Amino acid sequence: MLNPLWLNTFKTLIEVGHFTQTAEKLYMTQPGVSQHIKKLENAAGHSLIRRENKSFELTEQGRIVYEYALKIVEEENKLIENLSFDDPHSGQCKLSCSGSLALLLYPELLILQQQYPNLSMQLEAAPNQRILNAVQSGGIDLGIVTNLPNSNLYQSKLIGSEALCLVFPKCYENQPVTLALLHQCGLIHHPDALHYLSLYFELCGEDELRNLNLEAIPKSGYINQLNQILLPVAKGVGFTVLPESAVDKFPDKDDLYIAKTKKQVKEKLYLVQKRNRTLPQRYQAIYALLERVLSNN
Known part of the structure; x- marks a missing residue:
């Protein structure tokens, strides 16, 4: 790597055109x-300028090195600009949450x-642990x-x-x-069925359900696609537990009974x-949106 101090001296010399004035600047x-110019030439392995009395001319290799020095300055300026520029309404926002929350949040x-x-x-639906792992690794910036x-x-x-919501087929209403x-x-x-059931039965206030052995409940079916979980319930095949946002988004909600x-x-x-x-500042708008939507639940 060419010494950036020598490169800056060389660049300044080319732009000023005089050794004494370069030294003053x-x-x-x-x-x-x-000495800087000589060290730069030694590092580059080529003569960069051709001296003629008190003036000099760039060699072809000198012209290439000068263009390189200009690019370094340009890239540094861009870097400084990017570090100081934080548009609150521009850039990528990377979030992750449960599938049911994604149904609620993505339209917003x-x-x-x-x-x-x-x-x-960029919104990804994922379980808790995968969300936390992605936050820790930097794959996403915010998780719920x-x-x-x-x-x-x-x-x-x-x-x-x-x-x-504990959801049954309509025929079980009331x-x-x-x-x-x-x-x-x-x-x-x-x-997430067993997790939701465990929490629901613990907190719903029904003594008969609090200590229920979840594994003893017969399984009528299994599906891992969120938008399909309520379909067999609507068809009268079984019951399930899901967040309210998933139930509200189900197109055949009239065929369901929420216990x-x-x-x-x-x-x-x-x-x-x-x-x-x-x-970054752009996440302030995301914070405000999440608090507005989720605090109402």
């Missing part, structure tokens, strides 16, 4: 300027992008999880909650939720980012 001595994010076309939204993460690794904030009913209907299993229990069950939502990391 750089607060150096004239022999010091000559697109509205924001329509308002500010230079924003680019349902468990409070390690404060040594993450900066987190309670941003809202999301209601869980029937009390009992162990017998669950066994009769059967569970439509999905990747009524003593208490509404809500799952806490935490906004997380990597500890001690400051995000």
